[in-house]
Each structure stands twice: as C-alpha cells, then as structure tokens.
Amino acid sequence: MPAFAYHRPASLDEALDLLSRFGEDAKILAGGQSLLPLMALRLSHPANLVDISRVPGLNEIVEDVEGGLAIGATVTHTRAEEAEAVHRLTPLVAAALPLVGHRAIRNRGTVVGSLAHADPAAELPAVALALGARFIAVKSGGQRRVAAADFFSGFLTTDLAPDELLLAVGFPPQKPRTGVSVKEISRRSGDFAIVGLAATVSLDEAGLIASSALSFFGAASTAVRVTEAEEALAGQSPGPEAFEEAARIVSQSLDPPEDANGTTAYRKHVAGVLTRNALADAIDQIGFAA
C-alpha cells in the first residue's frame, strides 16, 4: 500500500476543515472496502486519508415525519440490513443489501461509501436512482442536496467536489400500492453483478401501473434508468404482455460494456430477462400486501 497521511477527525467540522485544506490530495475513508483494495493494488495513491468513522452523529438511521428514511455516512451495510426501519420504509434497499458482497465486507463497508464510490456494477447506486434518493453533501461553510439523477456523473465519479463529504442519503417515502424487486446475475454468489436491476412498480387505484422505476447496474458506466420502458409501462395493466414489452425496450435501449463476464449482447439480453422477472416479482408483492 502506498504511504499516506492519516487523519481521524473527532468532529464534523474538523473533517470538513481537513477536506478543504487538502482538496484533491485527500480521500475520505469510510469502511475502506472499496478504497483500501485499490490502494493495496497500488491503483490509488491518495496523499491523505480522512477517516470519518469516529465523527459523531454519522452512524444513524433516521425516520422522517413523512415516512422517508435517511442513512448516515458511517452506517454499515450490515447495520442497515438489520435495521427494522429499513425493511419497513425502504424495502428496495433492504432487498439489495444482502446482495452486496459477503458478510465480512458488509460488516465494514458503508451504504453511503458505496454511493460515493459509484461503482457502476454496485447495487446501491441503482437503488438510489430507482427511489429518487437525495444526497446531502456538506463542506466547510455549506450544505447542499443533490438528486440521485444528478449525482452519478460517470464511471466511479459523482457530483461531489473533493472538499465535500456525503453526510447522508435520504430515501423518500414509498408510494402506496408499490412493489419492489432487485434482480441480478453474478458469476459467483456475492460478486459484483454482471447485470442487475432495482425495480419499483406502483399501481393506481384501478390496478393499472401508475409509475415504475427500472434502474440498472452493470449495464453502463453508471447506474441507469430506462425511462422509455418505464413510460411504456405507465397506464398498462400489469401482466406478462406489458412486462414483455418493457423487457424488449430495455434490451434494445441499453448498450452495456463488454468484459470477460459478459458480452454486450449477453448483458442486453439478460437485462430484458431480469426486467420481466423483477416486474412480476414486484407486482406479486403488491398482491400480497393488498
């Protein structure tokens, strides 16, 4: 691992001070489960690490009055996975978490760290995009909110400035009559997905599809939603025909990269298959809930 200076601020202000002081030369260290492997392989050479693990107030899962949920910067995957509120308020997040790596990784890795890292094959960025999550970014003397749609700007890059810290991610309340599903295929269990999707479907009172989100990972340089397919679903009666059509649009419109785990054609095809399965799965849940 290359050498670096290590800083463990004891307050948020101190952390933000360090970030503004070092700018590009600093990296935030949260769970370290993405950053440290890169450093161990000498693919990343940050001069300063700012370990935020002891900053008070970040290790919290907070329900808001409208029924939304905020997850703080140092909440680990495991803690979120075990939090009752996460299951109750954000079932899509709860469904995605067990698919993130293996237990030992989830014991250290953080939800917010995964979002900040923005791996295109990671589950949580796609979940955030599907749910229209809001990101709370802070820096010395300022705080702002960024919508998920504006947050993921490219391969492993986000809208965050070097001196900004992602304080928390907020998920809006789930709409009524909504079902969710996360489907992915990976070469081995626990691996990053070859391709996957986080889906939500909401029905109107007549039982027709009111809105949906089809948010893919492993299918582009960032998590992506296929809005054409979502639009095509709107107003449809939920069933094989509508799902098939959505799957067709998905396969057609995605243009995923190619690697040893899957060709472009393969990822396109499977994205369609997963769309069908995820939609059926999500609708099933509404049935149960009703």
Next chain:
Amino acid sequence: MREAVAGRYIGQRVRRVEDQRLLTGRGSFVADVEPEGTVHAAFVRSPFANANIVSIDHSVASRAKGVVAIYTGAEICLLTNPFIPFSNLPGQFTPPFWALAVDRVRFVGDPVAVVLAYSRALAEDAAELVEIEYQELTPVVSIDDALRTDSEPIWPAAGSNILYEAADQFGEVDEAFRKADRVFTETFTSHRLSNQPLETRGCVAEVDPESDEVVFHAATQAGHALRWTLAAVTARQSAVKSIRALAGNRGRLKAFARGAKAALAGTGDQLKKADSSGTIHQIRKDPRTLLYLGRSFLGTLSAERFPRVVAKDIGGGFGSKGPVSREDAVILAVAMELNRSVKWIEDRVENLTDGGQARDERLTISFAVQDDGTILGMKANLVMNQGAYPGVPFNCGLFSRIMKVMLPGTYRIDAFRLDTTVVASNKGRYIPYRGPWANETWARERMLDVVARELGMSATQLRLKNMYHPSELPAKMITGPTLDPTMTAATTLQRAIELAEPAAFAAKQEDARSRGRLLGIGFATYHEAAPGPPDYTDAVTPGVGALLAEKSEISLEADGTVTIRTQQMPHGQSHETTYAQVAADQLGVPMEQVRLVWGDTKNTPFGIMGTGGSRGGPIGGGAVQFSSRALRTKILDQAADLLEANVNDLEIVDGNIHVRGVPAKGKSFAEVAAAAASAGGGIGDEPAITAEFTYNGPPQGGWACATHVCWVEIDPDTGFVTIPRYLVVEDCGEMINPAIVEGQVRGGVAQGIGAVLYEKTNYDEFGNLQSSTYMDYLMPTAMEIPEIELHHLETPSEVEANYRGVGEGGAIGAPPALTNAIENALAHLGVRITEQHLPPHRILELTGVIKPNVASR
C-alpha cells in the same frame, strides 16, 4: 485419539495429526519466517507482453527511503547461471533463460529488476520509481499466432515459435481409418488456468555470514529438486576458479560422488535407456547451452556456499510449487551477494501473473469406428502453448509424452497416431497443474460422447462396448503400458450406471424439455497411472522412471518413539497422519508414537519428485510400509535377545513386544531402544535402530480409476449452469484413510468445475492479462460447488501396498463429465461443445439466444 479397531489404523477415518497445529494458528508457513535483519524484496515487472528493454534507470529508486539495493537483469547475469533444460526430448528445444529479463521481456509480469528494502512496502514504493524504457514488439499470444510462419521467434535461437514437434504412431492407423464405416473428427480447445493455491509462492534466504550453508525457506513441493536447481543456477564462477576450488577440496568431490551414487542407486539400467539425442539437438541449436552446462556443473561442485532447503507447512500447490521459480534464484543470489537474509512473499497479483499457468491446449481427435460402435483407430493432433519461459524441471515436452501414452484411455484401440507441437508465446509460464495430462481425458471423453450421438448410441453403451473389461486383463495399451487387473475403469462405469440410472434420467429430461427446462447428464471415465506399471514410465520417455524411486528412512528413537523421514513434501495431503497410520500398523504401536520428518533437505532422503503425480500413497506410502517392516524385523531381533526368546514367537500389541500369549512379560519400544543403544555404544540421543527402504512401485504396477457422473440444469434465459447432483465412483485400491481420500477427490472435482464454469487466465490479443486479481480470476465458492457423492470400490490386488493415487483424478474427471452433461442438456438444440470454458454468455451464444462475439483467446 485412538480410533483404530483391533490394532489397525489403515482404513480408518483417523483424525489428522496436522490439525492440532493448523487449526489453532500454530502452523509455520514461509511467510511466518523472518530472521533478524531480513530485507524484503519486490520485483519490478514488465507491463508489456513482448518488448525490448532499451534502458533501465534506477538512480532515483536507489535513493528512495529504506532501499538497500536494486539489481537488474544485467547484474543478475553476473551472479547466476541461466536456467538450462534439465532434460530434452529428441527434437525439442528448450531455451536457456536468466532469472531476470535481460534485454527483452517476454510476458506481462516478466521480472525485470528486484528492489531490496527494509520493508516490503518500502521496496514496492521504490519499485514504482524504477524507470524503464521499452520498445514494444508484436506480441505472440494464441496458438494460431505462434504457428503463423511469419511470427517473430520469441526465442531467436529456436528459429521459430515451435519448440517441439513429434509424431508417434502405434499400429496400422491408415488401415484402421480406411476400413472404418465412419470417421468423426472434432477440435477441442482448452483455456489457460492457474493452479492458485491459497498460499502464494515465497521464500526466505536465511544467510548466516559465518556459515557456508544458506537456509532457503520456501513453499515448495519438491525441496531436493529446488535445492539442486538453485545450487546450479546460483553457482556462478569461472570454470577455472571452479576447477581450482575443487582441486583444493577433494572431500567435496567425494561427497558428491557418494550422493550421486545414492541418488541413482538401482537406476542405472533405466538411465541407459535414455535418449541423448535431445540434448545434442539442444546444443546444436544453442551452443551456449554447453558453456552454461559446464559452468553450472563445475560451479555446483565447487560452490563456497550451498543452499539447504527447508519447508514446513505449505498452503497448497496443485503442481505450482514443484517447478523452480526464477524469483527463487534471484532471492538466493542476491542474499548471498549482500550476505544478509532476504525475504520475498509473492502477492496475489504476481501469483496470477507469474505463479504458473496451465492447460491452454488444442486437441483435434478423430475416431475411426464401425457402425456398431467398435472403435478401430484414433488420431490426435495436440498443440500446447507453453508461454514464454519453459517450466523447470519439467515443461510441456514431458507432459505431451504423458498425453501420448494416455490418450487411448481405457479403450481397446489398436491403432493410434499422435502429432504433437509445443509452441512458445508471450504468456506466463506453463506448469503442471493437477493432472498435467488431463486434457487427453477431457478431449477423448468429450469426443466419445460426440461419436455416440452421431451413431445414435448412448454414451455409456459406446464406452462399455470399447472398454477393457476385467476379464480381458492383463492387456497392453497400444501405447505400451500394461493394464493389470487393477484397471477397473469398466467396473467403475458399470457401478456408476447402476447408481445414476441414465435411462430413467432420459425420460425425465424429455419431460423437462417439454416444459422449457434444460437438464443434462454426462459421464467420464479414466484411468490414471498412479503408480502405473513399470512399462508406463518407459512409454512416457525411456529412462524417466529412474528419477522416481523413493526412499523412506525410519528409526526407533532412544525414547521408544518412531521417526519416519520422507522426501515427500506434504501440502494438504495429510502425510503426517497417513504415514503414521501405515507405520503404526506395521510396527504395532499407537500412532501417536510415530512422527514424520519432512521438508528439510538436510535430514530427509533425496528424491526429485517431492509430492506430486499422485505418488504420495502408492510410492511414498509403500516405501513407509516396507521400511517400517524392516524396522520391525530389527526391533524384534533386538527384543528376542532381551527376552531370550525365539523371534518367531514374538508379537507386538499396542507397543508391547512379547512372546505370543504372555503380554505381561513384554518389553516396550523404549526398553528395546535402550538395549539397542547400549549394545551399539550410543549416547542416547541418536536413533537406536534404523532401517530404510527404496521403492519405485510394485512390479505389477497399478492404476487408479474412476467414473464421474454430472447432472446439470441450464437456465435457458441466462445460460447459468447449476449442478444438482455429482457422483464419483472411484477405485484407488485400499484406502489408508477414507476421509482423506474423499477430501482429495472432492477438492479435485471442485477445481474441475471451476475450470469449466468460472476460472480463466484471460489474455487479450495484446497479451495483457485481464485476470490478475481475485475479482477477475473466479475460483468457485461454497455456493458454486455441489455436494459430491462418493462411492469407493477398493478392488483388492495381489500388490502388497495396494494404495493408488487420488491426488489428481478429481480434477481430471470433472471437466469431461461436466461438459458432456452440458452438451447433453443442449443436444436437441444442435449444440456441440468443443471448448472447455463455458461462462453463461457462451452458453447463450451456443444455444443461439444471442449472437456470438469474437472469442477472446
């Protein structure tokens, strides 16, 4: 701990002796060794597959924090001799090469320089500062690249990228193919794999400035071979100096003569069979070979310092820790030069890049058959991609010869022809991997399924029709080896058919298909020369058997315990347990009284093979059995004196030696030891009685056989293959410890499944390695490996130590069984499986769901 029934340990699931230390974190692996004052090494490696080194500038790196020294190829050339071929087949050229790249790099990861610093991290920091200018050359990556007549030779002295060609013919092949009703031909390709023991390579050269011995701690499967190879490579001095030194040290010469005599004891006849034309060919192609040979030989004889190799616990090998690494030579050479201890523990990226890779072969197979399925003849064309640097001591040449012998398998094939080509390419080093010949089984068993399908027969029917049945034995394979009655392949297949009920499965498969589910079943049967009959090694290459004899030394210690010394290098095979079982049964003592000594070349008998080739049971175990018996005889003689009884009236029960029926008046081993020691004038801490036995397998030989059956279900939408059931019927003769046998078989099967579905050493067309981390080289986890059902046959034989090898078979049987099952599942779609690696996207390409893409090599 006593679990034996009626004084017999063999056959019992005795708990492992090793576990007492390994499960409590008290093992000792090479990474745990760190003598006072050790400096740490990091290698600077080539980022290019094929390039000239224009310049190296390490001035900045040398001044970096904590750096002790930096050596480049040019400097290593002054400290070492190149690696030269240990043996050459007629028609083979094996390029001599240096421990570090000199002037040219030949694969991504080729070590170019070594940095020594006070810590590994500091060495890595400095390694990043070494500036090297390269001039890129066109990489030669695939077999086709290498075979192209205009491809630039990677080794100019070779004249081309073809390093070995051979044509072998047995019986009337043309005749068989003329007479046959049908001829079927198919070409099978296997991808590159990597052995991937969980512990990487590593070594610590421990230098005591006062001593003429350097203790070389290493993770090695073959300590003695490593020792002598390193001695030869690091013994760099002028011939004149060597001769002078020798003249002044007659004792050294005599010691060598004694050693050589002992090492070759009883092998003279075998060695005479060896063909030296390979060596002559080698020298003609590259006359410097002669110079290097002479210098290494004289240098070894006269070196001031000599390595002693020590290995304790080893974290797996699967063949990869048998070959001698260039890094080993670098570390030893620089440690001696700096006169201080040097440590190098390979990291995983290095291991995936330069820790050895295997398979990467293409086999075209033709069968000449009658309409009724009778096989008349077989033709095969084998091309092996050896990569850049030849393995030491064994390279593709030797493994191709094993394939030559084994290709006809357990079938009556009276006419066989094999054409062999070995090519060089800009890839990592080809090394043996668990069943280095395994692709002959894969391609043949795959092809038999193809033939069966074409003829409208069942795959098992075709096999049974052509396979040697026990009643036909002994017989001789057309390639030479004798098949004695231990060749029970047909019995394993019959048993497997009973258990698997393929006919019933066919109905189930039909039904599933009609509902859109894809189910398949695949069989594969093989025999393995473990130990193999004496005529087996001669068929491989005359004379090679001479190298394989194995000595077991055993002693009764002064305190009454028993010590066995072996050249074997256990690295997961549980020798401490099984050898103690064998010896305890022979001697009539509790197992706890028996201790195994291994891993230190100073106090173990010489043997070139170490642990490998599924020989630990048959040869090593046999040697222990017979040496124990020799010791028992001596102990009884001594006890007879003590008890004033006739030897023939004595028995040993639970360590008590007494006249039959009179246990109360017995003597313990300690008492006998004390008597022997005083009779021999010993001082108490030397062994009281010693015995030894050198063994090279039973005269009748013996084969390990198995049939694997694999069931698959394939998801037609995603191409994912799951294995609902997997079954092995195996016959390894008498099992010393069934739990250990089962572990070996299951572990091998897991690796075979990994090869087909997950693992690939993946080079792009420029020779860049795409699988240099565990994020990309996908070894199966507990979620991917099914439960593996095992059935043992334990066919008795007149062979006394009827232990047959199980180390490799699992990995040999799984790829054909699994790929056969996959083709069987997809047969109705017209799919033919001709490649071994089948990731999900490839399955969907084959089923026509998605369009195929340019295959990566």
Next chain:
Amino acid sequence: MNSPSATATQSAMGSLHSPIDGTATIELEVNGVGVTRRVNARLSLADFLRERLDLTGTHLGCEHGVCGACTVVLNDEAVRSCLILAVQADGSRITTIEGLAETDHDGQIISIHPIQRAMQEAHGFQCAFCAPGFLMTALCFLERNPAPTRAQIREEISGNLCRCTGYQSIIAGVETAVEIMAADRREGAQDA
C-alpha cells in the same frame, strides 16, 4: 526508527493525525490482552497482527478482500484484516485464531474451541491455509445463528475461498460444530 516529527499528534478532541508515512500510537485488545503500539499509518491490521504481535495464524491470501483468509473478529464481527488499517482498529477488540482455544499463561492450549474440535472431526481442511479465516467466520456466524440450515451455512461461508477441499468437509465441520455447541449448551443448562 522514525523521527519524532513523523509521529502522530493526538488532539484534545480525540482526533488522530499521522503525517505522510508517519506513525501513530494505537491501543487495542487482542485475544483478551491490551496492547499499545506505535504503527505506521499504512500498516494493515493483518500485517500488524502478523508482524508486530507475531500472531501469524492470520493468513494473507490476496490482500484485496476476496479470499477471506485474513478474517478476524473485530468487536464481535467478522472482518477482513487486510482491508482495515491498524490505525482504524484503534480502540477495538480483536480475536484471532490464536485466541480461539483456551490457553494457560504460557500460551499452552488447555482446551480447543468446539469449532476447532468439529473441524478436526469432520476432516474440514487440507492445507488449512484458509482455515483461520473460515473458523473466525464460522465463530461469528454461529453466534448470530446457532442453528443454521445447510443452505445458510453455505451462504455464510461463501465469502471465504478454499482451494483444496471443495467445501463439503468444511460445511460438515460447521454442522458438527453446531451439534457440539448445542450439546454443550444443553449440558450448561443442566448444570445451572
């Protein structure tokens, strides 16, 4: 030794800073024993345990988080010690394979842990290079779920790679451990 200027500063607020390639002092509990050491910021917890505390039972198979050989227990959770800096472990409680068996003052084993006993009985491992990681993983997992199904065992150990065994024997070992531990608990309950 590093010059004083290259060592950590600890502010009144409890923050910790080490200059580039400098050191910081950490305090933690390893296998029940408190230790205080000055460590380089880039030293991983795994290297700290192995090199500074001579606890070489924790193994390194990949150093990038995939193989699980380096798994140790940190505050009751299984973690990859190759993906944690020693400085991050400041203030925590660590258990390694060496701390699994009960030992006397000289480190001699008095009695091995039921998981160790179970693995021995089931012939869980071969080269056993992977064993420390599996044992620490199983320890935490059985703590959370003392009566797992076989499928759950498979899933929970799937973050650890073993190249030798094909896993079946390790799964059997965990199942044996479940039985032994359940029996021990029953005995414990009866004694109480």
